[in-house]
Amino acid sequence: MARFTIVIGNKNYSSWSLRGWIALRSCTEDFDEIPILLRKPTTGADIHAHSPAGKVPVLIDRERVIWDSLAICEYLAEIFPQAGLWPENLEAHAHARAVSAEMHAGFAGLRKDMPMNCRASLPGRGATQAALTDIARIEAMWNDCRARFGGGGDFLFGHFTVADAMYAPVASRLATYQPALGPTASAYVEAIHGLPAMAQWIVAARSESDRLVEMER
Numbered sequence: 169m170a171r172f173t174i175v176i177g178n179k180n181y182s183s184w185s186l187r188g189w190i191a192l193r194s195c196t197e198d199f200d201e202i203p204i205l206l207r208k209p210t211t212g213a214d215i216h217a218h219s220p221a222g223k224v225p226v227l228i229d230r231e232r233v234i235w236d237s238l239a240i241c242e243y244l245a246e247i248f249p250q251a252g253l254w255p256e257n258l259e260a261h262a263h264a265r266a267v268s269a270e271m272h273a274g275f276a277g278l279r280k281d282m283p284m285n286c287r288a289s290l291p292g293r294g295a296t297q298a299a300l301t302d303i304a305r306i307e308a309m310w311n312d313c314r315a316r317f318g319g320g321g322d323f324l325f326g327h328f329t330v331a332d333a334m335y336a337p338v339a340s341r342l343a344t345y346q347p348a349l350g351p352t353a354s355a356y357v358e359a360i361h362g363l364p365a366m367a368q369w370i371v372a373a374r375s376e377s378d379r380l381v382e383m384e385r
Contacts, residue, residue: 172199174240175218175226177206179373181383183284183337186369187237188225191333193365195248205378238272241330253333255325260317264331267309267324271334278302282341283383286373291346300347306338307353314352322359336360340370 174192176185192199204214204224212222219226219235227234227243234243245253255261277298313324313331320326324335339360342349349357360366 170198170200171229172196173202173228174199175202175204175215175224175228177204177224178376178378178380179203179369180286180376180378181284181380182206182224183279183340184223184237185225186284186337186340187333188227188240189369190336190363190365191237191241191244191253191330192227193368194253194328194333195244195251207380207382238268238330238334241268241333245330252327253330255317255329257317260325263313263317264325264329267313268331268334270309271338275302275306275338278306278338278341282345284337284340285344285383286340286370287376288344288384289346290344294345295347303342303347303349306335307349310335310356311350311352314356322355322362324356328363332360336363336366340366 172192174185174189176182176189179185189201202218204211206224215224215226216222218228219233221235223235225235225237225240227240229243229247234240241253244251255264277296281296281299282294310324317325321328323329324331339357342353342357343361361370
C-alpha cells in the first residue's frame with residue numbers, strides 16, 4: 169500500500185481534484201486513488217468518510233488528512249522540498265502565492281460558464297461577459313508571470329510550481345471552449361497539456377463513462 173492516497177471526483181469534471189492530483193503527481197508516482205462520483209445520492213456520505221469538509225480532493229498521508237487543493241499543495245511543498253513547488257526567489261515565491269490564492273478565491277464567472285470537461289470540444293460556448301472578463305484577467309496574469317519569472321522554462325515561474333497546479337484546470341477549460349488568446353497564453357496552455365501528468369489525467373477522464381448533464385453543455 170502506498171504512503172499517500174488521494175480522494176478525487178470525476179476526472180472529467182473535477183477541477184479541484186486535478187489541482188491536488190497534479191501537484192501530488194509532480195512529487196511522486198507512488199500513490200493510491202479513491203475515486204468518488206460527484207452529484208450522486210451517496211456522494212456526500214462517501215466523501216465525508218474521508219474528510220469532515222465533505223469536498224474533494226483529500227490527501228491522506230498515513231494518519232494525516234489534508235483537504236482543500238491549496239492546502240494539499242502547501243503540504244506537498246513542505247514534505248517534498250526537492251520538487252520545487254514554490255520558487256526559491258523570494259519575490260517570485262510571493263508572487264506565485266498571490267496568483268495561486270487569486271485562483272483559489274476568484275473567477276466565479278469562468279467556473280460557472282465554462283465548467284471543466286476534458287473530453288469535450290465546445291468552441292465558443294460559455295463566452296459570457298463574466299467568463300471573458302475572468303479570462304482577460306487570467307491572461308494578463310499569465311503574461312506578467314511569464315515575462316518576469318518564466319525565463320527558465322515553459323511554465324509561469326519557469327519550472328512547474330503550485331501556481332501551475334492551480335491553473336491547470338483553467339488551461340483545460342481554455343482548450344475545451346477555445347476563446348481567443350494571445351501567443352503567451354496559448355503557448356502556456358500547450359505547455360500544461362504537454363505535461364505527462366496532464367496527459368495521463370486527460371486519458372483517464374476520457375475513459376470515464378459517467379455523464380453529468382449539467383456539465384455537458
